[in-house]
Amino acid sequence: MEDITSMDEDFSQWYTDVVLKADLADYSSVRGCMIIKPYGYALWENIQKELDRRFKATGHENVYMPLFIPESLLQKEKDHVEGFAPEVAWVTHGGEEKLTERLCVRPTSETLFCQHFASVVKSYRDLPKLYNQWCSVVRWEKTTRPFLRTMEFLWQEGHTVHATAEEAKEETIRMLNVYAEFCEDFLAIPVIKGKKTDKEKFAGAIETYTIESMMHDGKALQSGTSHNFGDKFARAFNIQYTDRNNQLKYVHETSWGMSTRIIGAVIMVHGDNNGLVLPPKVAPTQLVIIPVSPHKEGVPEKAREVFQRLSGIVRAKIDESDRMPGWKFAEYEMRGVPLRLEIGPRDLEKEQAVLVRRDNREKIIVPLAELESRVPQVLEQLQQSLFEKAKRMMDSRIYTAGSMEELESTAANLPGFIKSMWCGSRECEDLIKDRTGMTSRCIPFEQEKLSDRCVCCGKEAKHMVYWGKAY
């Protein structure tokens, strides 16, 4: 089998090669939609499991809303419908009969949740409602790429209603932090937390918060978002409750989402020219055992014994197929399995096994007796070093610009993010996009005062902003 395209040569092609050859997904006969294969789906299941655990730990409950939204319902909130109308799929017929009202296939479920909240929230005693749903949504995209942008994608969408604006804002930030910690601790992907500019915020939100991560090619991927709707949707959908003082009040809402797109981030942050590299915490298989010269006496028995001992401790797999060992090494590297254990005749003599790390190919000789303690230890170190490597990569590609000239030349020559001061005007944001191809990624929570002046117009600066080219 030939190698995958080198990422330095053609990053996009490298990405596609990895998705296909690591056996994560395949193209389907439906334009823009992909088949998520068992290995890719196992990855998603691990992401789901961990996120779901974190949602439950913060008091959320899972629900399920319908796939279809009546047109009249979608129309209720003006900004929302304007944002999504261009990319929804419509159902116009049921069997042979034309429907009296078109149904859209949900691009997101705010409107359905709102209608439901309007019917179940009556009193301050009914609040808050902290809901989440796991589902797929459809957006009629013009160009698609596996995981990064598909017409149908799997995600979770959290929807909550609260009594006060303060509570809604707290929830928005809480869930952004859940996402950020999940990315950093579980996926080993460093993120920048911040707020979206008005131009970039979600259709219908008063504030959108985001975590932005940097891919290997220096481009940004919005990895999770959390929206504060204030009482905008509540007013459009008439979601009111009676408070302790018998006053009728509008609720305050939030929504937040993370999708299978995050798998694209895992690929593009950790992957290398040998294929996928998975952080141990999310890897479907954490350790693969490869018997070497399995026809030699004692080898398969010992390999199975090691497999038995380790499978209670880590997600282990043993490959006893009749492939050449070299083929297996390459194959499991392609699939990003964090740790490989080789065991052959030479090891039997010395009562040892050879561990090989996926990230740096370091070989670690471990006495058989110590495997139970050493394997989890090495996995933990690997998880940690993947995060540190990604963090160094991101930090080393964040530049500062004090003038438009600097912004333009940096954007043209150096992949990565650029931070600069900004006056807050849409005009400057648009101009920067025109001149550099970069959009504002976020107004980070961690502000630095680089200067007093907007990088673009020279007027008084309001914020420091990260700019970047985005997926």
Add this chain to the structure above:
RNA sequence: CGGGGUGUGGCUCAGAUGGUAGAGCGCUUGGUUCGGGACCAAGAAGUCGCUGGUUCAAGUCCAGUCACUCCGACCA
């Protein structure tokens, strides 16, 4: 939606000037191998993306269409 590229066994591709469909890899079977993608032998596998046209004859020429892919604009 604009611009470029590509559609031929599972995969990567070859098939000048139209004339009976090819290779390598993979797959199956048997044997030898086995510490970084092994070797030998035998086999199976294609209505040449789809529709129409030109022609005695189309993978090849023409028109249309669909899909994939890359680069822009729009978006999780």
